[in-house]
Amino acid sequence: MCDDDNLSNYRSTVDLPSESDIVIIGSGYAGTSCAYYLYKNADLTKNPLKITMIEARETCSGATGRNGGHLKPDIYYSYKRYSNKYGQQIAETLMEFEAKQIDAMSKLVSEENIECDWTVTRACDAYIEPEIAAEAKASYEQRCADGGNVSDIHEIPPDDYLSMTRVKNVLYGETFTGASIHPYKLVHHLLNKCVEKGMNLQTNTCVSSATRLPSGEWSIVTSRGTLKASKVIFATNAYTAGIVPLLNGKIVPIPGTVCRIIPSINYMLSPLEMTYSIRSNGHNFDYMIPRQVGDRSIILGGAKRTYMYNRKIFYNNCDDSMEFINEKSKMYLEEFMPKHFHNWGNDQNGCKQMWTGILGFTSDLLPFVGELPDQSNGYVIAGFNGQGMPRILLCARALVDLVLGRIDKIEELIPEPYIITKNRLETKENYLLDRIATQSDLTHSS
Template identity: 35%
Template sequence: MKTVSESLERLGLSVPPTKPASEVPKCLPVSNPAKCFWQSEKHKLHDHRSTEELPPHSDVVIIGAGYAGVSTAYHLVKEASDSIKSITILEARGACSGATGRNGGHMRPDLYGHIPTYVERGGVQAGAEIAEFEIAHVKAIKRIVEAEKIDCDFTLSRTIDVWCNEESAKKAKAVYDQMLENNFEYMDDVIFYTGKEVEGICGVKGAKACASYTAGSMWPYKFILGLIEVILATGKVNLQTHTPVTSVTSDPNGGVILQTARGKTHASKVVYANNAYISGLLPEYDQNIVPCKGICCRITVPEGSTAPLLNNTYINRTEDNTLSYLVARSDGSIIVGGAAAKFRNHKDQWYNNVDDSILIDSAKDYYNDYMQRTYRGWENSGAKVDNIWTGVMGYSYDSNPHVGEVPGKPNQFVLAGFNGHGMPVIWLSGKAVAKMVSENIPIEQTNVPRLFKTTQERIDRARSGSEEEGDILGTGNAKATKP
């Protein structure tokens, strides 16, 4: 795998020289991300620093101020024992400027799509654990948004999975039937449709099958910054933005020393919540979690026009099996992204690439006229792309997140590798990591699915395997053993 520096040089860019070249980690965010609709109005805490200088010591330092880092901090503040008195969050750029602040805002549990793979790898119960864990996020996020009064456009709706390819539709129905045979209780919320009425039910042209179940959507940037307001008000949390961490080393006297572009700080415990960029600080994850770019955009209709009503969120699969996710917003605008099938063969544009200042060239025009091509009633809407951007996600070798204590490194914890599916995974994973950090308990005493546990075996399997054997490139061949 090429280093980030090599990738950026190929694109005519460079990593900001905050440290001598020999000391700069290979995986840092670029300093000039492209504009993104969600962040069009920067929050007052976007560039916040709680203190002029870094605190000399914290009980816990969290690397990353996105969904994973802020979720962990929130649960440490709200639920941890008195043993955790000080928490520092270090963020390389502005708060929530990475993947969380650039995603589609779609909180959609996966109730059947990948569950058969998890069942095969870990058994029926392991598959059910993941599905039920994701489902629990929808209600958990609704509760926290209401409890903390966070204005983030959170909405509950039905999500509609659509298949326009006949063969894929038949396979999807077979998976649905398999999930019913497993007697998963959560499948009571799923309705699967086939037949001539499908197109009329989902509104997607050429649909051969569709399925419906409960999901949510939100303005992700506003959600995270709302949480940051809450935790900073407690006085326990020190936020330091524009402070990239360049190395983490064990202190012989206990704890760890974190070197940043602005000096050093010490922590009793550290949480790596920097997702796609984790291998720059933990090189053992360099094949396990790979930075991969995706594409997302906002579509609007001309001023003075009224957009045709869509009440659901969507996962659409075209006849050539190009997948897109879609969220319809109350203002009539559409957030849509995906289209990985259009750029998958152009690896240099997305794979092991952290430059979110440049669009994925092979897919940047895909969503022009997307609504007119895809949905009934949108043919004369005049809908067009208003803003398009890219974001850097962390894709894991075996398609499961890495959660828990870093093998062989006591008091160092990881929460990363969400495969572009972090919205219904991270909140309760952060809660579990906070519990592990504050109560010194193993991950088995939390409700994190067993297949999410980071282990030396998973690390070694990825490092000894090839790219083609992993799930990142879409081959679905990741070798895995039962836990």
């Protein structure tokens, strides 16, 4: 993680404001993107906005500041499941929406001249177990058969598995456009701009409740007092259910482990240039980002298969103070590169840092975005299932248009299954637990 920035413990005013036009709860990627677009898209000359951002801890200290910055869209892997559930057209929309995030981020970084290690490259999915390899291939072929836009997806020829991926024992592989970024640097750059434009940032201020009043306003109770807001945006990802009871059981905190690896001499001399997902069984995969600047260190996240068989460890766990989840996850990450990458070598560099972060998982593995049902002027952008980097930016832009009244229906701008609705909240399905239960049994027995 980065050294403290001058905004880490920043408070624009000594006291918490008593009222605000718009309150944003959460200072991560989602909340910051919303703030940025509020200032960018609102007509502030006619109607100056008083915006307050509240953060429970330090700025960007949650999942955004702890993840690897892997902007890797899902453009085929989930297609078949989406198509079976929502139909071909919506499934295609879901694929295209994530793919569009890369261009959107490129434009943002360029327009705002943000120094955040933004790198566009190829992403590689390498499958190392037969069942998941077959599922992935079938999903890709289904999108092809349905006439989807697969022009950017390249199947790796079997004879080239090792030479192209440098991963041992690959059974199936795909490459497509991906990217990486330093999320902490991105967020702090955008937050500085928002503070300069007048946003009131209040860190180390925990929200205990948010209640819609009969007047239509919201009352937000914090550890430092209460403020009223005309509108409130909940950008609290894994922690949203704690202040929005409507989402209890619908967004669940789940910990993940990340580490920084110094490459071996062999890989220093011939660095990895793609980003990776090394996929084993089902929801258990590891992502890897070889940095293309600086020390060329590798950010590796995952090790889920070492602890997801134990629901007490991972499910509804908000503790991100741990260095790693358990000893098995520590060993898994330490052994990962020599185990999976050809000719890694016997260097003693390896893992130099480990840390944990809390992901917000939803019962259908899709985020909740939009206005809360029957609670007008309350908006949510949360539950990104560890896939926030290729989803959040355009979700935030769309949500802000809804908040500002620039659009009437958010489904004009984001995939319909993302929208928070009564039906989604009332459904009893829990794809997350069903899938994890199956894969956990396999993992625990292996």
